[in-house]
Amino acid sequence: YNFTYPFSSSISTANGSALVKIGNTTVICGIKGELTCPPSDAPNKGYIVPNVDLPPLCSSRFRPGPPSEQAQVASQFIADVIDSSNVIQKEDLCIEKGKLSWVLYCDIICLDYDGNLLDTCVVALLAALKNARLPEVTINKETDLAEVNTDKLHHLNVSKHPVSSSFSIFDNTIVIVDPTVEEETLSTAMMTVVTDEDDRLCMLHKPGGSALSGEKLQDCISRAVTRHREVSKLIEKVMDSFEPDK
Amino acid sequence: MRDGPNTHVGSMMDVAVSPVLALRKFGCEQSLLSRPDGSSSFVQGDTSVLAGVYGPAEVKISKEIYDRATLEVMIQPKVGLSGVRERAQEHCVRQTCEAALLSTLHPRSSLSLILQIIHDDGSLLSCCLNAACMALMDAGLPMSCLFCGVTCAIEQDGHIVTDPTSQQEKESRALMTFAIDSAERRVMMSSTRGSFSVNELQQCVALSQRASEEIFQFYRDSVRRRYSKTL
Numbered sequence: 001y002n003f004t005y006p007f008s009s010s011i012s013t014a015n016g017s018a019l020v021k022i023g024n025t026t027v028i029c030g031i032k033g034e035l036t037c038p039p040s041d042a043p044n045k046g047y048i049v050p051n052v053d054l055p056p057l058c059s060s061r062f063r064p065g066p067p068s069e070q071a072q073v074a075s076q077f078i079a080d081v082i083d084s085s086n087v088i089q090k091e092d093l094c095i096e097k098g099k100l101s102w103v104l105y106c107d108i109i110c111l112d113y114d115g116n117l118l119d120t121c122v123v124a125l126l127a128a129l130k131n132a133r134l135p136e137v138t139i140n141k142e143t144d145l146a147e148v149n150t151d152k153l154h155h156l157n158v159s160k161h162p163v164s165s166s167f168s169i170f171d172n173t174i175v176i177v178d179p180t181v182e183e184e185t186l187s188t189a190m191m192t193v194v195t196d197e198d199d200r201l202c203m204l205h206k207p208g209g210s211a212l213s214g215e216k217l218q219d220c221i222s223r224a225v226t227r228h229r230e231v232s233k234l235i236e237k238v239m240d241s242f243e244p245d246k
Numbered sequence: 247m248r249d250g251p252n253t254h255v256g257s258m259m260d261v262a263v264s265p266v267l268a269l270r271k272f273g274c275e276q277s278l279l280s281r282p283d284g285s286s287s288f289v290q291g292d293t294s295v296l297a298g299v300y301g302p303a304e305v306k307i308s309k310e311i312y313d314r315a316t317l318e319v320m321i322q323p324k325v326g327l328s329g330v331r332e333r334a335q336e337h338c339v340r341q342t343c344e345a346a347l348l349s350t351l352h353p354r355s356s357l358s359l360i361l362q363i364i365h366d367d368g369s370l371l372s373c374c375l376n377a378a379c380m381a382l383m384d385a386g387l388p389m390s391c392l393f394c395g396v397t398c399a400i401e402q403d404g405h406i407v408t409d410p411t412s413q414q415e416k417e418s419r420a421l422m423t424f425a426i427d428s429a430e431r432r433v434m435m436s437s438t439r440g441s442f443s444v445n446e447l448q449q450c451v452a453l454s455q456r457a458s459e460e461i462f463q464f465y466r467d468s469v470r471r472r473y474s475k476t477l
Contacts, residue, residue, distance in 0.1 A: 079330075
């Protein structure tokens, strides 16, 4: 494996942020909370809106203009990971049922693209969510208006810790963990496995490519479980080292 | 090859009877559109997808690949414009088709596959995959193997349902769609939602592989029926 360096960075205008580097791939994630009306079909929930941006800065393969297919696929992947893993209980984002809830905009921007984008994005998202602090909001009973108490900040309740592991597959024989961009383009198939701390799978994402046998699939899943332990240990270590400064 | 009352061009048949593996009624019709080079409509219960293939044709210079054909997949929803969700599905379908197609036989050309959703009642992605495979077959494009899509839903009590309806999808705890190849019954594509254990995954893969046998049999029957008519 390449080494992972997550940094809790300081985007002072965001509620939470993190800069993560896996190999050469660098990704920054900022989380901004806003107040909104909860969705009408689920009045006790809030929203989490992820967006992955691949600007021309990060690689010559991306052109300016509307988001590329890869950026849209990555955004959808992150949204699916959030939904499937329950990383944040959406009920926790509700302030007053049917009236007021939080919407968390998770903007993930890639600064340097050298493969394994999805893994890096998931680590950045998790680190930023753990780092995020939202002000306390109360609803004034008399005026019916929301009052924001910026002195009282509290952390989000991160209930699950999903970690994703990507594999480059070469014709059902060679499997490479944590691929670089060269390995990704040469491979015949890609696969991403997302696991949580209870060793349950949240996502098995294999968008086509060459077929994979059951044994290889099992092998990849066991590797993903081992990798989950390593990565979550690393995230915790970094988060702990940052806490005392605050 | 005549079979009595079933005289319309498309073929309908009930696949699967066993209690665990229950697929809905399948239906398929090929070459129903005149303009595309290959077309098909695939029906799974109330879910219905129409597919059209154009190509091999001239390719835009910017999209040209020097050693193989460029495949474009477009999924058109029933209402509104296609969004990020459709883009993710297109990505899955495209990469699956690319793996099955022998695109090196048509270098510097373009293939486009358009999937129009007629009605969504669950298992949409698997229906798209099936429609895509039938349309590619109808267009006569060279392929190394066929593929089919199978959706499995794990209910709250741990019971696995194959080919769920949208109601069953909503109530389910986890949902997985696999693309299985016809040569060795291996997993070509996988897309999941919700959390599940490794054991449940293995069960679903095994079940999908069994379901794929029935779908490939259905492919064979419907193609045979179609060609028995034209002769």
